[in-house]
Amino acid sequence: MARPKNLRRIDTHPLIKGYTPIDFKKNKQHSLVIINLEEYEAIRLCDYESMSQEEASLVMGISRPTFTRIYAHARKKVAKAFTEGKGIVFEGGRVFLDSDWYYCKECEASFNNYLHIASPICTLCGSSNIDSCTE
């Protein structure tokens, strides 16, 4: 199925928005490390699901070198947060959920609801006459 270029596939979103250290002081935005969703997914696949980097790159639909770079960035950010006592926020990233595809019955376009709108409309013609592609 065609999809916009440079988007990385993820299976799930983080269950939470992030973490703060136990003694975290409020209103200190500079004390946060931002981990984007493709970095989150890289850590989840390799360290939680115990996949090899080769397997994880296939799951995310990206090359092995690209995966290795994303994963290295993610690990570096986690290490920075742990070592420097910073909070972690999960946000951003060029990703789409593999389970969130729709088909427009009006213009026959396929599109991904990457903004996770509750009642999505066709991104091409604006029609709400759509079907979910999720089985």
Ligand SMILES: [Zn+2]
């Ligand atoms: Zn349409």
